[in-house]
Amino acid sequence: MLNKFNALLIFFLLLAGCSVTQKTLTRQESVLKKLSLEKFGTSSRLIYNSDKSYSIVVKQEKSTAKNPNPLLQFFVYDIGKDKIIFEESIPAGKIKWRNNRQFEVTITPEMISTEDSNKLYGYIYDVDLGTKTDLNSQSIKQN
Numbered sequence: 001m002l003n004k005f006n007a008l009l010i011f012f013l014l015l016a017g018c019s020v021t022q023k024t025l026t027r028q029e030s031v032l033k034k035l036s037l038e039k040f041g042t043s044s045r046l047i048y049n050s051d052k053s054y055s056i057v058v059k060q061e062k063s064t065a066k067n068p069n070p071l072l073q074f075f076v077y078d079i080g081k082d083k084i085i086f087e088e089s090i091p092a093g094k095i096k097w098r099n100n101r102q103f104e105v106t107i108t109p110e111m112i113s114t115e116d117s118n119k120l121y122g123y124i125y126d127v128d129l130g131t132k133t134d135l136n137s138q139s140i141k142q143n
Contacts, residue, residue, distance in 0.1 A: 028079050034056070035084075040073065050100045053079050054127055058095060065136060069108050076103070086125060093122065102126050106135070 032055055036044045040059035041103040053132040055077045061070040069092030092108040107121040120135035 007091050028082060031082060032079070035077070039075065047095070047097065049097050049103075053100075054085075055079065056097070056103060072105075076125075078127070085127060085130070098124060101128050102138060104135075 008095070032046065036046065036057045037133060040057065043061070044057050044059045047052070057075050057077060059073045061067065063070055070094065071089060071091060072093045073089045074095055075084045077083070078085045086106075089107065090107050094106045094108075096104055098104050102124050104124050105122045109121050122135045124130045124135065125132050
């Protein structure tokens with residue numbers, strides 16, 4: 001009888017622990033959505049890394065004939081620390097997670113010369129180290 005009681009107690013404690021974690025994540029997500037609305041209005045989207053410890057909040061209008069390269073605005077939010085860790089606007093480009101700790105920003109140049117046709121424009125940012133690496137370089141630049 002005591003073993004069944006202990007097993008049930010452990011089960012309920014584990015269940016309660018999972019519930020608290022989910023409630024905390026939901027609260028942090030609501031804070032992030034509110035911040036996103038304040039900064040970018042309703043036209044933003046959230047891109048989480050694989051374990052949802054960070055989110056990129058992006059605003060970029062659709063490209064049109066009048067504006068083929070719309071402004072890309074974004075910030076990176078640390079869910080655990082409840083704060084923005086990186087923020088930038090670039091004339092045009094794309095952003096994506098490369099892995100759980102790095103995202104890549106590809107910048108669309110307005111004009112490309114024939115010498116630069118193979119050159120990549122943009123960088124990789126490491127959220128743990130707070131560093132940028134140029135897409136064409138192996139050297140790391142501190143932010």
